[in-house]
Amino acid sequence: MTAEAIKTPEGPPSSITERTVAGRQARTRGLLLAPAMLVIGVFGILPLFIALTYSFLEGGTYGGVEWVFSTEAYVQLLFERDIFEETLTFNTAYLEIFWRSFLLAAFSTLACLLIGFPAAYFMATRPAKSRDFWVFLITIPFWTNLLIRTFSIQLILRDEGVINIVLTELGLLAQPLQLIYTDFAVGLGLIYSFLPFMVLPIYAALERLDFRLVEAGFDLYATRAQVLRRIVVPLAKPGIVAGSILVFIPGLGAWITPELLGGGKELMIGNMIALQFGSSRNWPFGSAAALVLMAMVLVALVIYVRNVGKSGADHG
Amino acid sequence: MTKVFGGGTDVVRALDGVSLGIQENEFFTLLGPSGCGKTTLLRLIAGFEQPSGGEILLDGASLTHLPPFRRPVNTVFQSYALFPHMTVIDNIAFGLEMRGLSKTETADHVAEMLDLVKLSDLGKRKPGQLSGGQQQRVALARALANHPRVLLLDEPLSALDLKLRKEMQIELKRIHRDTGITFIFVTHDQGEALTMSDRIAVMNAGHVLQVGSPTEIYEHPTSHFVADFIGETNFLEGEVVARDGASAKVRLSSGVERQASAPKDAAAAGRVSLAIRPERVTLSQSRQTGALNGRVETMVYFGTDTNYHLRLEDGRAFMVRLQNHEGAQAPFATGDEVAVEIADHALQVLRD
Numbered sequence: 135m136t137a138e139a140i141k142t143p144e145g146p147p148s149s150i151t152e153r154t155v156a157g158r159q160a161r162t163r164g165l166l167l168a169p170a171m172l173v174i175g176v177f178g179i180l181p182l183f184i185a186l187t188y189s190f191l192e193g194g195t196y197g198g199v200e201w202v203f204s205t206e207a208y209v210q211l212l213f214e215r216d217i218f219e220e221t222l223t224f225n226t227a228y229l230e231i232f233w234r235s236f237l238l239a240a241f242s243t244l245a246c247l248l249i250g251f252p253a254a255y256f257m258a259t260r261p262a263k264s265r266d267f268w269v270f271l272i273t274i275p276f277w278t279n280l281l282i283r284t285f286s287i288q289l290i291l292r293d294e295g296v297i298n299i300v301l302t303e304l305g306l307l308a309q310p311l312q313l314i315y316t317d318f319a320v321g322l323g324l325i326y327s328f329l330p331f332m333v334l335p336i337y338a339a340l341e342r343l344d345f346r347l348v349e350a351g352f353d354l355y356a357t358r359a360q361v362l363r364r365i366v367v368p369l370a371k372p373g374i375v376a377g378s379i380l381v382f383i384p385g386l387g388a389w390i391t392p393e394l395l396g397g398g399k400e401l402m403i404g405n406m407i408a409l410q411f412g413s414s415r416n417w418p419f420g421s422a423a424a425l426v427l428m429a430m431v432l433v434a435l436v437i438y439v440r441n442v443g444k445s446g447a448d449h450g
Numbered sequence: 451m452t453k454v455f456g457g458g459t460d461v462v463r464a465l466d467g468v469s470l471g472i473q474e475n476e477f478f479t480l481l482g483p484s485g486c487g488k489t490t491l492l493r494l495i496a497g498f499e500q501p502s503g504g505e506i507l508l509d510g511a512s513l514t515h516l517p518p519f520r521r522p523v524n525t526v527f528q529s530y531a532l533f534p535h536m537t538v539i540d541n542i543a544f545g546l547e548m549r550g551l552s553k554t555e556t557a558d559h560v561a562e563m564l565d566l567v568k569l570s571d572l573g574k575r576k577p578g579q580l581s582g583g584q585q586q587r588v589a590l591a592r593a594l595a596n597h598p599r600v601l602l603l604d605e606p607l608s609a610l611d612l613k614l615r616k617e618m619q620i621e622l623k624r625i626h627r628d629t630g631i632t633f634i635f636v637t638h639d640q641g642e643a644l645t646m647s648d649r650i651a652v653m654n655a656g657h658v659l660q661v662g663s664p665t666e667i668y669e670h671p672t673s674h675f676v677a678d679f680i681g682e683t684n685f686l687e688g689e690v691v692a693r694d695g696a697s698a699k700v701r702l703s704s705g706v707e708r709q710a711s712a713p714k715d716a717a718a719a720g721r722v723s724l725a726i727r728p729e730r731v732t733l734s735q736s737r738q739t740g741a742l743n744g745r746v747e748t749m750v751y752f753g754t755d756t757n758y759h760l761r762l763e764d765g766r767a768f769m770v771r772l773q774n775h776e777g778a779q780a781p782f783a784t785g786d787e788v789a790v791e792i793a794d795h796a797l798q799v800l801r802d
């Protein structure tokens with residue numbers, strides 16, 4: 135066929151066809167995205183917007199809000215207002231809660247990493263056939279409600295719990311150890327709840343790892359520790375980053391775990407926020423605290439991904 | 451040396467009583483079809499696998515129970531196995547750093563290696579930004595940087611296209627000459643093995659069938675498998691009538707008697723298989739009594755040569771390769787009755 139033969143019949147109409155094809159593609163894309171956009175809009179952005187609005191209003195006496203602009207909620211995070219003298223004194227109570235939450239979440243993330251990495255490595259180095267079985271084992275805890283699992287930890291840790299009874303019966307303890315309602319209990323609960331979220335992404339990264347690279351490391355005189363540090367960990371970094379984020383963020387906002395294992399004594403941010411919408415009836419303050427928490431998470435994420443994620447993200 | 455994988459009913463004898471002696475500074479090739487145990491043998495030498503039986507000696511000292519990082523042996527992996535998160539320079543420097551060389555020494559060695567494989571401009575790139583041939587060179591440089599006593603290369607060229615492969619074959623030979631390191635090279639490509647090696651070990655199904663120089667392997671294959679696997683071969687039947695060391699007098703079915711080369715352990719009398727290369731015979735017009743007579747069935751023109759596919763009187767296929775001395779003027783045509791003339795010592799007696 136000659137060039138003209140191709141051009142003549144399709145010359146002018148082809149641009150029209152192209153346009154309609156492009157238009158149809160755009161419409162299809164829009165339709166496909168619509169459900170996700172709707173969900174994000176209604177359940178993500180709208181509530182955020184409501185919280186933002188509420189945080190700048192005055193609280194109603196029996197909950198709810200008065201439609202009066204106020205920055206009181208944010209002031210309250212840092213200062214205590216004396217009702218009679220109208221003076222502000224610096225108050226670290228809420229900051230401490232934030233700080234403790236941050237420490238607990240960071241600690242449990244680290245602990246999950248230290249426990250989860252070897253577990254994931256073990257799973258990824260099993261023969262291909264048995265790996266699915268190990269993944270299955272890791273997901274078993276999800277079959278039971280988190281609340282019930284947390285209650286069972288309570289049963290283990292409390293004064294009349296398994297640990298204390300056994301230790302007392304053995305004569306190792308005169309008095310029961312105070313295990314429950316401590317930071318230790320909360321940390322343990324967080325690690326237990328979120329460990330799978332650390333193991334699975336790291337496993338996914340390690341499963342894709344080409345183990346010939348490990349052999350190449352040994353071939354080039356690296357010891358086991360050096361292979362781990364110089365080859366395995368850097369290549370598993372995307373999984374480590376994902377796992378850390380998946381543990382840290384829910385850990386920071388955890389509610390059930392500190393509620394049941396901290397016994398209301400060891401408050402975390404989640405409990406404090408819940409309290410404001412419940413018995414404290416201070417919706418603006420609760421909204422402000424929630425937004426500050428979110429801002430903290432965002433900042434932490436950006437810093438973390440900038441520093442740790444860098445070398446892991448730019449290959450492959 | 452023996453290597454058995456698996457247990458119970460699911461046993462693979464990947465290597466079965468393999469014994470090889472490799473000289474210092476040699477370009478030694480393991481040649482065999484896929485699955486014959488070449489990689490397994492390299493992995494045993496490198497230390498990634500432990501032998502089920504046998505020993506590996508280097509200068510008389512046993513390497514058998516040393517971990518890979520204590521062996522003065524480096525590997526160029528089949529798929530290169532470059533570290534994707536490191537630059538070319540960091541890849542090459544890895545082994546040197548692990549051995550605790552100083553920063554300046556490492557930098558010197560790396561520069562020298564980049565120069566050797568002609569990649570000096572690409573040191574800052576990551577493996578993902580290199581072509582297959584360049585990755586191959588990095589893998590080579592990374593292994594050679596440590597000046598190993600033995601370099602193991604597992605089908606290093608199999609992923610490259612033909613032109614690049616030819617270039618790298620020449621490069622490898624040059625590097626082998628320049629460094630003076632012993633190379634153990636694995637390939638399933640007989641042409642590659644013949645052009646590059648000082649000596650070749652032909653393997654099949656976990657056994658080494660023959661070890662020798664490329665000419666020994668090509669001209670004097672001792673077994674049916676080796677004759678068939680390397681180059682093109684015609685097989686004939688014959689009878690040994692006299693035997694004298696490495697040569698034997700054989701009588702072909704047509705009655706002609708010829709001197710043939712024979713391996714020492716081949717049958718001293720009786721019926722034997724014979725191999726003959728298609729370029730070692732000549733053709734003459736018309737049948738002759740007492741010769742191998744046949745008819746030209748097809749002709750395949752190759753430019754330099756033409757292959758004549760014959761059907762012999764006894765029904766066997768037989769191929770003859772003739773150089774096109776006369777250019778386009780072919781001396782024979784399809785359908786011609788011809789006689790195959792075999793010179794003394796062109797036939798090879800096979801063990802099996």
Ligand SMILES: Nc1ncnc2c1ncn2[C@@H]1O[C@H](COP(=O)(O)OP(=O)(O)O)[C@@H](O)[C@H]1O
Binds near residue numbers: 483490
């Ligand atoms: N890790 C292993 N487990 C079980 N069988 C293996 C293993 N490695 C290799 N084999 C088997 O050993 C034989 C030789 O394999 P290999 O050395 O890779 O062959 P080649 O490199 O010559 O293609 C094959 O049959 C292969 O299936």
Ligand SMILES: [Mg+2]
Binds near residue numbers: 485488605
């Ligand atoms: Mg192989």
